[in-house]
Amino acid sequence: MVTIYDIAKKANVSPMTVSRVINNSPSIKESTRLKVEEAIRELEYIPNKPARSLTSKETKLVSLVIPDISNPFFTNIARGAEDKALQLGYQLLLGNTDENKEKEAMYIDMLMSTGVDGALIVPASDDSAANMKKLAKRRTPFVYVDRTVDSVPADSVTGDNLNTTRQLVQHLIELGHERICLINGPGYLSNARERAQAFRDTLILSGIQPNPAYMIETHFKQDNLDEIISKFISLQHDERPTAIVAANNFIGVNALRALRSLGIRVPEDISVTCFDDPDIIPDYNPFLTIAKQPAYDMGYIGMQLLIERIQNEAPATTRRIVLPAELKVRASTARR
Amino acid sequence: MVTIYDIAKKANVSPMTVSRVINNSPSIKESTRLKVEEAIRELEYIPNKPARSLTSKETKLVSLVIPDISNPFFTNIARGAEDKALQLGYQLLLGNTDENKEKEAMYIDMLMSTGVDGALIVPASDDSAANMKKLAKRRTPFVYVDRTVDSVPADSVTGDNLNTTRQLVQHLIELGHERICLINGPGYLSNARERAQAFRDTLILSGIQPNPAYMIETHFKQDNLDEIISKFISLQHDERPTAIVAANNFIGVNALRALRSLGIRVPEDISVTCFDDPDIIPDYNPFLTIAKQPAYDMGYIGMQLLIERIQNEAPATTRRIVLPAELKVRASTARR
DNA sequence: TACTATTTTGTTACCGGTAACATAATAATA
DNA sequence: TATTATTATGTTACCGGTAACAAAATAGTA
Structure with missing residues (x-):
């Protein structure tokens, strides 16, 4: 595995200088920047995110915890969430709870251990409160989608x-x-x-x-x-x-x-x-x-709220977004 | 954040002993194990995976790169893949390429940087070869699902x-x-x-x-x-x-x-x-x-192959699983 | 030219774990 | 009881980055 130390040696600079180039810190002489970038290209260096996470305390990972991706409603939420996440530089972890709060608890534990920066959650039950509290205690931001657990307040995007x-x-x-x-x-x-x-x-x-x-x-x-x-x-x-x-x-x-x-x-x-x-x-x-x-929008907006919160751009009060539905009258209803 | 050092102090042992308890190493006296577990419970300690990844070189993360989760065929693949991943202790990262090889390239780069242990891929094009080669070079195991890129060999699960x-x-x-x-x-x-x-x-x-x-x-x-x-x-x-x-x-x-x-x-x-x-x-x-x-099975089996490969339990030769389809004759076809 | 300010680069320590080796405690044996 | 195995625990260094501070190089000024 190629590390900044390899790059440093190759470019005849210190590892810290390499780190600065990677994060394009401003105070780098143009000539050294080029030298380092050259070395990065030649050795095909790829930064190691877990290592970075250790000091930065962020993983650029967000979790989506839904009952079942096979339900088109949640599929659309997932797609909306992923689109927004990608756009803002986050990767999406998927978990299917099958409406089961024990499975949900598993995911919550895993996600905290993985160190995700936040989670978009369709809670499995009011009894999910314990799970949500864990997140809250850890100060892992999360946003409810479609359903809320009122005893543990958080931003939410739901239908009207x-x-x-x-x-x-x-x-x-x-x-x-x-x-x-x-x-x-x-x-x-x-x-x-x-x-x-x-x-x-x-x-x-x-x-x-x-x-x-x-x-x-x-x-x-x-x-x-x-x-x-x-x-x-x-x-x-x-x-x-x-x-x-x-x-x-x-x-x-x-x-x-x-x-x-x-x-x-x-x-x-x-x-x-x-x-x-x-x-x-x-x-x-x-x-x-x-x-x-509007399932896609729920996912998309929910992810937006979540990432704002992660990046401390959200107000202190919890936000409740409520979205209207569209009535599509088709063939299964008729005059009495 | 609670670390093994906090636990160590509380339990009056060295951090290494805590680490051993967490990984249930065998040579731990029962009494100290209990002491440490007690401290872990009290402080609600959760292991930090990124830190662990740094030495273990594994993240327990796998990536699923598909064209579009909104296509029910891929939805089922995703569900199968996630079920198997969870069962074997891995978390699933989702990426939608929209059949676009530049977007695919982005995901491949991200996933390598994140340090996923492997990837399940529905390649966007034969021109994805460059992306697949990157993975191969990095020795990140991957498995093709539904489609293959023949110029870069890897295990595959496809339809017949x-x-x-x-x-x-x-x-x-x-x-x-x-x-x-x-x-x-x-x-x-x-x-x-x-x-x-x-x-x-x-x-x-x-x-x-x-x-x-x-x-x-x-x-x-x-x-x-x-x-x-x-x-x-x-x-x-x-x-x-x-x-x-x-x-x-x-x-x-x-x-x-x-x-x-x-x-x-x-x-x-x-x-x-x-x-x-x-x-x-x-x-x-x-x-x-x-x-x-059998989309679900494709995802499920694909993930199985992938994780076997990750854990070095796979044979040196590439495996090609080919699954049959079921003809469902319904109303859109008629006698001429 | 000497001195100060500014820019650029380097050093050291640390993030939270674990591998590898060292040491202490306990049990087994002579 | 002394000696040796064995088991249990601790120390040190390192994984790949980065923050914080230090030092060197360069530019600006008198």
């Missing part, structure tokens, strides 16, 4: 759950639906809670009494929903929901599958709508009516 | 382009198609070349003379194909292709879009088939007949 839920529900109400059910994520996630609240509020605002039986908590992963759906379907006709709001793309697809397997037609028998696109290619399957959250 | 292309083409021939066209990736990519070759060979084997006009090179990205497709469509009736093989998922979708915008029906007027699924959720949009390559 209130208005997005409202858009979805109002769209259904406008189509004449009243018995609308919400298949939500788990209540220990901030976004699921916000969506539940907004769901209730919107119904009430429209003069519809929310029915707790119509609000189900599942999780944000791919799964079989036959049981839940068939329970709805087995209700007598005037009790049966006519529309479903799924709290994310996977739940939406889960619901669609269960309905199909039960022989229920969408949207003829029941309307379905959800948060986020199951497709990563826009409009490849333009069937589901969705509220498309 | 020959047989996969054959499956696709034969499926079309069995449906009575003869004027089949291939919309391929760029000729400077090994997989595109192999697919072109297999395409020609399969036709000849079936007694069909390959028509060079039916073989188009584009690129593996999302793009507008109206021009290319309308050129095909404008051919007189008995010259007009009746089926399209797209060399990847994006090209498949590009073709579908162009056909739709030109008012051509699929599969009534023309059959369409492609490599890889545009969906990441299996069968979410079960329209396109595809050859589904």
Whole structure:
């Protein structure tokens, strides 16, 4: 391995001078700079970042901790985050928690040990608080994306759950639906809670009494929903929901599958709508009516906030960026 | 920051003893081990990996360099790679080249500087050879996934382009198609070349003379194909292709879009088939007949090979793993 | 020309670990 | 009990850089 000492010898200067050239310190005579650069080129010297980190206390590494890169919503967050990171000279470490807080804890430990300069996190649960506290204690900056853990404050970039839920529900109400059910994520996630609240509020605002039986908590992963759906379907006709709001793309697809397997037609028998696109290619399957959250921007802006914080360019107060979604009315919702 | 020196002081031992406890060296008295572990817990000590890297010459970091995480094919590769890496104690760095060899060069430089222990690479071009040579010179192990750069040998995990292309083409021939066209990736990519070759060979084997006009090179990205497709469509009736093989998922979708915008029906007027699924959720949009390559496995196995190589457990010769694809006949191909 | 200010380069120590060797403590053996 | 193995711990130097200070070289001024 070629080090600054090799360069120094070759260029007949001290290692410190080489270091200065590498970091283009101003007080270097042009002639020595050229001499050193020549040697660097000839020996194909590449600076050793871990060594540098030892004194500089920074690694130029940031971590992205998400539930699952395979969910297009998170894929887009990842792409946005990576683009911004690269642009600002940081490299991105990826971790998939699978919504599991133990796995999350592992990543948090690894990332602190690796000495990343900061982390962009989609927390797995409110119980992630312990993990977040570890980061906070270590003064490793981090930013929440999509969800927050309110007991441990930090900058965040999230969707506007209130208005997005409202858009979805109002769209259904406008189509004449009243018995609308919400298949939500788990209540220990901030976004699921916000969506539940907004769901209730919107119904009430429209003069519809929310029915707790119509609000189900599942999780944000791919799964079989036959049981839940068939329970709805087995209700007598005037009790049966006519529309479903799924709290994310996977739940939406889960619901669609269960309905199909039960022989229920969408949207003829029941309307379905959800948060986020199951497709990563826009409009490849333009069937589901969705509220498309700006996932790429969430990652991009989140990384921006994070790096500002890393570089001490952020205000002392925590910043909460809330981004609107776009309602894409397509074929899975119909007039009642 | 808490260091082994702090622990040493607290536990009344030398730093070296602390180091030994951390690395659970065998020759440590049980009582001191407990004492030290106690101190580690109390002070919440976390080992500093960059410092360790300085002497150990390893970072436990591996890099994944792919064209675009947003392509579900690469998303699955990434997930497979990350799962294996985590399992073997490595962290994954992500880089998107956008099929651009200058961007690739940037990542290669960064990754060498960061001192990753190895890299999993989907090369952007045959001209990536210069980048791969840099890695080889530095003795940074790397493994090709999906594509190879033959001038710089290394382990590889690729799809079985020959047989996969054959499956696709034969499926079309069995449906009575003869004027089949291939919309391929760029000729400077090994997989595109192999697919072109297999395409020609399969036709000849079936007694069909390959028509060079039916073989188009584009690129593996999302793009507008109206021009290319309308050129095909404008051919007189008995010259007009009746089926399209797209060399990847994006090209498949590009073709579908162009056909739709030109008012051509699929599969009534023309059959369409492609490599890889545009969906990441299996069968979410079960329209396109595809050859589904085992992307997750490619990433998983690729990472396995890479880490074996890193740990000097690999044979001296380069290994070439070739994985078969699964033909999923769906709705976009029909009898002629 | 002598002296001071400024620019350029070098020296030393340290970042947080670990390898290699040295020494102290304990156990085994005669 | 003295001597030798063995086990447990400590010392020193180094990994590849850089910060902080020191010294040398050059420029500016009287």
